[in-house]
Structure formats: C-alpha cells, structure tokens
Amino acid sequence: STDLKSVLAEKIPQQQERLKAIKKAYGSKQMGQVSVDMVIGGMRGITGVLWETSLLDPDEGIRFRGYSIPELQEKLPSAIPDGEPLPEGLMWLLLTGELPNKEQVAALSADLRSRAKLPDHVNATLKAMHPDTHPMTQFSAGVLALQPESNFAAAYEKGINKMQYWDPVYEDTMNLIAKLPALAATIYRNVYKGGELIEADPNLDWAANLAHMMGFEDQGAQELMRLYQTIHTDHEGGNGPCMVWPTRRFLSWLFRVREELGDNPSKDQVKDFVWATLKSGRVVPGYGHAVLRKTDPRYACQRVFAMKHLPDYPMFRLVSLFYEVVPSILQETGKVKNPWPNVDAHSGVLLQYYGIKEQNFYTVLFGVSRAIGVLSQAVWSRALGLPIERPKSVTMEVIEKKFSGT
Numbered sequence: 170s171t172d173l174k175s176v177l178a179e180k181i182p183q184q185q186e187r188l189k190a191i192k193k194a195y196g197s198k199q200m201g202q203v204s205v206d207m208v209i210g211g212m213r214g215i216t217g218v219l220w221e222t223s224l225l226d227p228d229e230g231i232r233f234r235g236y237s238i239p240e241l242q243e244k245l246p247s248a249i250p251d252g253e254p255l256p257e258g259l260m261w262l263l264l265t266g267e268l269p270n271k272e273q274v275a276a277l278s279a280d281l282r283s284r285a286k287l288p289d290h291v292n293a294t295l296k297a298m299h300p301d302t303h304p305m306t307q308f309s310a311g312v313l314a315l316q317p318e319s320n321f322a323a324a325y326e327k328g329i330n331k332m333q334y335w336d337p338v339y340e341d342t343m344n345l346i347a348k349l350p351a352l353a354a355t356i357y358r359n360v361y362k363g364g365e366l367i368e369a370d371p372n373l374d375w376a377a378n379l380a381h382m383m384g385f386e387d388q389g390a391q392e393l394m395r396l397y398q399t400i401h402t403d404h405e406g407g408n409g410p411c412m413v414w415p416t417r418r419f420l421s422w423l424f425r426v427r428e429e430l431g432d433n434p435s436k437d438q439v440k441d442f443v444w445a446t447l448k449s450g451r452v453v454p455g456y457g458h459a460v461l462r463k464t465d466p467r468y469a470c471q472r473v474f475a476m477k478h479l480p481d482y483p484m485f486r487l488v489s490l491f492y493e494v495v496p497s498i499l500q501e502t503g504k505v506k507n508p509w510p511n512v513d514a515h516s517g518v519l520l521q522y523y524g525i526k527e528q529n530f531y532t533v534l535f536g537v538s539r540a541i542g543v544l545s546q547a548v549w550s551r552a553l554g555l556p557i558e559r560p561k562s563v564t565m566e567v568i569e570k571k572f573s574g575t
C-alpha cells in the first residue's frame with residue numbers, strides 16, 4: 170500500500186506483542202550499572218530509554234532503523250537522478266521500519282502537501298511577536314499556537330480508549346511535520362526579508378518547498394535542504410537541548426581564521442591557531458562527541474556533498490584543512506576521547522555557500538528536521554503505551570552517606 174497510516178496500523182499489534190514478550194522474558198535482567206560519575210554527569214552512558222527509530226553506534230555513527238547514512242543515500246528515493254534522499258523517505262522508514270519505494274514516498278509527499286498550509290491565526294501570532302524574538306523562540310511559539318488544531322487534544326477531551334491514542338497522535342504528527350516548512354519559512358521571511366512571504370510550490374517535495382518558501386530556488390540549495398533535513402532527523406533518544414550552537418561556534422571560529430590568516434593559510438598557521446584555542450582553555454568547536462568515536466557520518470556525507478557541489482569554495486577548503494590538522498592535535502592532548510569532527514563542523518559552511526547566512530536561523534532548520542525523528546518515536550510511544558520517563562534522583566548527602574562509610 171502507498172498509505173502510510175494503514176502500513177503502520179498493520180505493524181502496531183505485532184510490535185505491541187513483541188514488547189510484551191520482551192518484558193515477560195527479560196523484564197528482571199540487568200542492562201548495566203550506574204556509577205556516581207554517571208549520576209553527576211547528566212546520566213551519560215546510562216541505558217534508560219526505549220527508542221525504536223535510531224541507534225547511535227560509537228564507531229559507525231547513527232543508524233536509522235538499522236541503516237547507515239551511506240546506505241540510505243543509495244536506497245532511499247531521490248528527487249533527481251543520483252540526488253540526495255528525500256526526507257519523506259526517511260520519515261516512512263522511521264515510522265514503519267521499512268524502506269519505502271518511489272510511489273510510497275510520492276504518496277507521502279502529496280499527503281504532506283495537502284496538510285501544509287499554516288492557519289491564519291498562526292501567521293497572526295508570529296506577526297504579533299516582538300521583532301527581536303529569537304527565531305527558535307518564534308518557532309516554538311508557532312508550534313504551540315497550532316494547539317487548537319490538535320486531534321489528540323480533541324480526542325482526549327472526548328475520552329478516547331488508550332489503545333487508540335496513536336491514531337490522533339499520528340494525525341497530529343503528519344499535520345505538524347507538513348506545516349513546519351511553512352512555519353520556518355514564514356519566520357525566516359518575517360525576520361530577515363521584510364515579511365514578504367512566498368507561497369508553497371505544489372510541484373515541489375517537502376524539503377525543496379522549505380528552501381523555495383525561504384526564497385532559495387537554486388537546485389543545489391534544494392538538494393542541500395533534502396540532505397540536511399534527512400540527516401538531522403534523529404540521533405537516538407535522550408539528546409540534550411544544546412544542539413546546533415556548535416555549528417555557529419564553528420563558523421565564528423572559521424570566520425576568525427579567515428580574518429586573521431586569509432583564505433589560504435598554511436597548515437602550520439592553522440596548527441598554531443588550533444593550539445592557541447586550546448591553550449586559552451577553549452574547546453575546538455565541531456570536534457569530539459559524547460558517544461561517537463569516529464568521524465561523524467553526517468559530517469562525512471556533507472563533505473562528499475561539498476566535493477560534488479562546491480569543491481573550490483574557500484570556506485570548504487578551510488574546513489578540509491582543519492580536518493587534516495585538528496584530529497592529531499586533539500590526540501596529542503591525551504584526554505579527548507574522540508578527536509574526529511561531528512556534524513557541526515560542516516553544516517554551517519554548506520548553508521553559507523547557498524546564501525543562508527543568518528546563523529540564528531540554523532537552529533530552526535535543525536528543529537524542522539529533528540521533529541521528524543521525535544514525532545515518529547512519539548507515535549510509537551503511544552502505540553506501545555510507553556510510560557513517562559521518571560528517573561530516580563538523589564541529593565549529594567545521599568551519595569556521601571552511602572559511600573563514606575560513616
């Protein structure tokens with residue numbers, strides 16, 4: 170079938186049974202131990218969340234429903250021959266666990282287009298906001314302003330059976346994801362382009378329409394948006410809120426390098442610059458990761474994109490130079506667990522190349538993409554009846570008393 174909801178509905182009972190069986194057979198088994206460091210360190214390394222849509226492998230990076238990014242670039246339908254994957258394809262995969270064919274992706278694209286219009290009252294809400302309101306705050310406010318349209322809120326009010334929760338959550342998920350490009354583009358045009366809005370193009374897919382409504386018609390920019398929106402969708406469960414700032418920090422760092430050393434610095438000059446950053450007690454932005462231990466595949470695929478579309482862009486050449494220089498320096502410090510670059514050491518330069526220069530907006534683009542991952546899991550959370558996460562907390566006194574032996 171090309172109807173995502175019916176494909177999903179067929180899978181839900183099997184997965185509910187699977188979870189029941191897991192609980193029955195392994196419910197009392199241990200999954201790991203918790204140290205005081207983990208309690209103090211933001212629960213890092215504690216396995217404590219069930220998350221079906223993606224899994225982060227320390228060496229390979231992210232896998233979406235078992236597929237790596239290079240595999241998905243090969244297997245997911247694209248808008249143009251040999252082009253980047255369509256995020257709709259990834260959304261289908263995250264929701265169903267199965268790779269979609271071209272017809273299924275086209276049907277999902279069409280479904281999203283039919284739900285894409287932003288209600289007038291949301292436009293009015295955005296217009297009423299103070300012009301200095303950060304784009305991400307506007308984005309969050311825009312999502313909240315859509316509440317009156319919520320199917321789940323209406324069904325819950327009526328008193329829906331718990332087993333049916335996933336259905337209105339699915340409808341809300343589709344409606345929200347469909348509207349996010351218009352919401353993001355409206356904020357972009359209001360904040361940076363004098364409020365002149367651009368209508369959606371009924372012939373474009375979801376991500377290309379986002380680029381189009383922001384005002385970017387270049388095919389390269391639309392391809393970048395498809396890739397960007399695909400690779401940022403999910404990074405397993407339990408991410409913190411501080412994402413994307415490193416994209417900005419990395420860019421500012423790069424701009425500083427250009428200012429001080431010009432477009433063609435030597436390797437030694439870059440090395441000195443990196444050491445100076447470290448010696449001043451700052452981290453090298455875009456490098457390192459809490460879980461990953463190799464080059465982030467989201468960095469790698471953006472590098473391949475850059476080599477194909479913008480090999481001579483001076484900022485990309487600088488990014489490449491850093492890639493040659495930084496890892497060995499971080500290794501030399503002897504303490505950095507992962508000296509390799511993460512996604513944030515690349516995304517900003519690609520956006521800059523296509524003219525999306527407003528760095529305060531990058532976090533919104535990230536939010537649009539991440540909504541696909543988070544909401545796909547939200548549908549499954551309701552389908553599986555998962556409870557609210559409620560980790561136990563302790564005070565410093567509890568730790569001291571437990572281990573001081575007094």
Ligand code: FAM
Pocket residue numbers: 412413415447451452453454455456457458459460499504505506507511512513
């Ligand atoms: N530059 C300099 N020092 C670094 C470093 C870097 N890029 N990455 C780690 N270290 C240091 C770290 O500060 C710590 O030093 P202290 O013992 O003196 O506190 C030591 O190396 C061990 O840290 P770690 O175990 O290797 O990393 P953590 O798990 O503590 O932290 C990051 C992970 C991402 C916060 C850290 O690598 C970092 O600050 N990187 C730069 C900022 C960045 O790129 N963030 C990206 C966020 C990422 F999650 C993403 O995917 N977007």
